[in-house]
Amino acid sequence: MDQQALAFKLQNVPKLPGVYLWKNKHGEIIYIGKAKNLYNRTHQYFNAKGNNYKTNVLVSHIADLDFIVTKTENDSLMLEANLINQHRPKYNILLKERFNYPYIVITNEKDPRLLYTRNYRSYKGKYYGPFAASNFNKFDIYTLLNHLFPLRKCYKLPKKRCLYYDIGECLGPCIKNVEQNKYDEIRKQIDDFFNGKTKSIIKMLEEKEKRASEKFDFEMAKKYYELIQNINYINKNDPSNVFIGAKEKIDVVGWYTHEQYLALIIHTYINGKLLTVNKLINEYYDNLDELIVSCLNDYYLHNFNLPQQVYLPLEQKYLSDLNYQNKIKFINPKAGKFISIIKLANTNAEQYFKSDYLVYKRQKALNEDAFEQLKQLLGIDNLNLINVFDMSNLFGTEKVGGMIALSNGEFNKKLYRKFIIKDANNVGDTQAMNEVVSRQYKRTLSERQSLPNLIIVDGGINQVNATIKALQTIKLDQIIPVIGLYKDRNHKTDGIIYREQKIALDHKSGLYLYLFNIQEEVHRFAISFFRQRKHRLN
Numbered sequence: 001m002d003q004q005a006l007a008f009k010l011q012n013v014p015k016l017p018g019v020y021l022w023k024n025k026h027g028e029i030i031y032i033g034k035a036k037n038l039y040n041r042t043h044q045y046f047n048a049k050g051n052n053y054k055t056n057v058l059v060s061h062i063a064d065l066d067f068i069v070t071k072t073e074n075d076s077l078m079l080e081a082n083l084i085n086q087h088r089p090k091y092n093i094l095l096k097e098r099f100n101y102p103y104i105v106i107t108n109e110k111d112p113r114l115l116y117t118r119n120y121r122s123y124k125g126k127y128y129g130p131f132a133a134s135n136f137n138k139f140d141i142y143t144l145l146n147h148l149f150p151l152r153k154c155y156k157l158p159k160k161r162c163l164y165y166d167i168g169e170c171l172g173p174c175i176k177n178v179e180q181n182k183y184d185e186i187r188k189q190i191d192d193f194f195n196g197k198t199k200s201i202i203k204m205l206e207e208k209e210k211r212a213s214e215k216f217d218f219e220m221a222k223k224y225y226e227l228i229q230n231i232n233y234i235n236k237n238d239p240s241n242v243f244i245g246a247k248e249k250i251d252v253v254g255w256y257t258h259e260q261y262l263a264l265i266i267h268t269y270i271n272g273k274l275l276t277v278n279k280l281i282n283e284y285y286d287n288l289d290e291l292i293v294s295c296l297n298d299y300y301l302h303n304f305n306l307p308q309q310v311y312l313p314l315e316q317k318y319l320s321d322l323n324y325q326n327k328i329k330f331i332n333p334k335a336g337k338f339i340s341i342i343k344l345a346n347t348n349a350e351q352y353f354k355s356d357y358l359v360y361k362r363q364k365a366l367n368e369d370a371f372e373q374l375k376q377l378l379g380i381d382n383l384n385l386i387n388v389f390d391m392s393n394l395f396g397t398e399k400v401g402g403m404i405a406l407s408n409g410e411f412n413k414k415l416y417r418k419f420i421i422k423d424a425n426n427v428g429d430t431q432a433m434n435e436v437v438s439r440q441y442k443r444t445l446s447e448r449q450s451l452p453n454l455i456i457v458d459g460g461i462n463q464v465n466a467t468i469k470a471l472q473t474i475k476l477d478q479i480i481p482v483i484g485l486y487k488d489r490n491h492k493t494d495g496i497i498y499r500e501q502k503i504a505l506d507h508k509s510g511l512y513l514y515l516f517n518i519q520e521e522v523h524r525f526a527i528s529f530f531r532q533r534k535h536r537l538n
Helices: 003-011 038-044 053-060 073-087 138-148 180-194 199-214 218-236 288-301 316-325 337-378 429-446 461-473 510-537
Strands: 018-023 029-035 064-069 103-107 114-117 125-128 250-258 261-270 273-283 309-311 329-331 385-394 397-407 417-420 454-457 482-487 493-498 501-504
Touching: 003 064, 003 337, 018 038, 018 073, 029 038, 029 073, 038 064, 064 273, 064 337, 073 273, 103 138, 103 180, 114 138, 125 180, 138 218, 199 218, 250 288, 250 337, 261 288, 261 337, 273 288, 273 337, 288 316, 309 337, 316 329, 337 510, 385 429, 385 510, 397 429, 397 510, 417 429, 429 461, 454 461, 461 482, 493 510
Parallel strands: 250 309, 309 329, 385 454, 454 482
Antiparallel strands: 018 029, 018 064, 103 114, 103 125, 250 261, 261 273, 385 397, 397 417, 482 493, 493 501
């Protein structure tokens, strides 16, 4: 993304709570942060006067921005922690892997306890939270509830009564059998508390605050006041939309439309945590629901780690089509928490559209112009399929190859291919290129697939010649033209090699940027495969 596109996106960041993700030119996440106001926070990074050295270094690598809107500040704090633990960005001070926000839980034991814990184990009882906001004293709320509700405080029942029974803060299961209906009533009262039915408790605390003030015990009065504020904080915050307490993998789909454009968002929850957001913008001219079904079928066809359930607001006939095509249960919720979570996904789809769609339209127009320039430069009228190759290795070992494809000038990820180089320790880049190209088109011919109208290789004359030599062995060298993207002394792309001639390009031209983006994409694809291989082998 160029600086003008980034500036446009920044101007359209919403003034809402959420999480922002800075990315570098390779699309890698380099920093994740939270914000009460995403617009204000993201713009602060470009105020050089207030930045320290570390921030200035970070800003120098920023090329793109993603953001996820949350319903509350509490949710943005939790989502930030989830995403940092998942992505581990370079410029973050990493949270510990076992770091979790606290819950208050009433256990499922015969004689239940009220616990304060950072570990979520659904089988242990009913959990309230998690609570993340720094201006909210969670442990004081826990202490208050332990005073208000006479549940047992001990881990193991003693054989005699204790002080808590004497002061009325325990029903005394150690010395008598407590009827379950009494515990059921306490469970209901705790439920009511976390659902905002706290008037009587607040009134009691206000009276205690007043009496403490009259006795000039201002320290205790302040404590009662802070408890009231904490309770009010709980009352005004809805249940979390970034933590849903489910063990299975779940997707939630939302969308937003404007004129002929659809912005689609897929929120993925793993072990109950919102960890991934996938999104796309598409044009439509006919039935919107059918386009959504088509987009989701395509998405899940190429997604190997499928969710167990997907929640989205579609009519039953379209859900049936999705259920038939995929081994996933698609659900349109009519009530419950997923209604609120879908609304959050819809909000993110709207904000994504507003920040990205003009960038998308502008980039599409530039790409179309550059694509036409490439046709004219090469004298090729038909470029409906282009294949692009690159190799990746570490000090000449563990070589892999990557091929990306462009259909009518736009990336077509369905046609991307990965190659493991045979005997990779004993071949150079040109031999590896020869092998990959030969393998690809022998397979293309045997399967009677479409041949490309152009091959682009990331490299100079040696890579071009290796590619042409591979094509000669299968008699395609006179059918498929080959160009290379050669680099200057600073290892920066400088121009095109075509028919053994170097064609220098203006580095500010649309054609140069178009080819540079193609080169970045194939390099990203190849290096990602290399890293996956290295990780598995290690």
